[in-house]
Amino acid sequence: MKLPEILNRKTVARSRLFKIETLDLLFSNGVERTYERLPAGSRQGVIVVAVNDKDELLLTREYAAGFHEYQLSLPKGAIDDSESAMAAGARELAEEVGFGANNVEFVKTLTVAPGHMGYEISVVFATDLYPNELEGDEPEPIELIKWPISELDTLIESDDFREGRAIAALALCKSRIERIQSRSPG
């Protein structure tokens, strides 16, 4: 497919965190449309699938402003300038749930709502964990929930766990998690 031509691009609203712009587009079939989008900010995100040596997945229950409620998710946050996704993942793990990781693997970079947002979030997989608390920018301590990896399917289907990118992250790490399970004595 031939990309539409951008006839005009304009910032129409802006806040401290967000910028909204319009794109006046001419599609290759001659149709003109104006689209709105939140373009990529300077910082992208990272989400961490971390499994400890008891074969437990580390989950968070954190305040979600979009819904004004506490929601179950995975450790996650913004990637700082000059930081790799893996380094950011390890830092967020320490800040949010108090663990370092000797093994951090990059898994995949995901889009969130590509029709309207340029935002990306990278999935990393962390194992060989050790206690390591770092102070982050959280307004309050984040609740840590340990979930047995043998119950992964129950988690994914649970009504309490409904963040799309977290479910995607677990799906993408499934074979890695199964490899851990198959190594376990019990």
Add this chain to the structure above:
Amino acid sequence: MKLPEILNRKTVARSRLFKIETLDLLFSNGVERTYERLPAGSRQGVIVVAVNDKDELLLTREYAAGFHEYQLSLPKGAIDDSESAMAAGARELAEEVGFGANNVEFVKTLTVAPGHMGYEISVVFATDLYPNELEGDEPEPIELIKWPISELDTLIESDDFREGRAIAALALCKSRIERIQSRSPG
């Protein structure tokens, strides 16, 4: 956890599609913070996992304004007023790729970026398909790609398929898809 108290809530920016608001929050430990969010709009979304009678998954390659590129995804769109997620999914399937479905099941409602957005998208599973083209609001025809369900893991891992909520939708439909596969003669 006790929810933070909303001390003040204000719309700080607005465009045709989006609204940005600030929440001045008092957390239960006494910490005050101002959060920004895009609250839930009036319309939520639907994303469709559709499998035809040749055991193929129906994928789209559609213009994604967030990245100004064509990206592989699943049929999806907004749920209209007074429409169920299942009805909206069937309508989007007809508008985007030209198929109706005699069987549409609700699977789960996902959040997209709950820390900053009140947006939700429901996953529906569609089978028993028949040709049914409806005219939608797309500026140009959407490319349809048929992907064998036997190659689902390859798709999920592909660098070309990276929309988090689409990967989550496939993960959530995995057992349903496997049931179709196990029924197939070949």
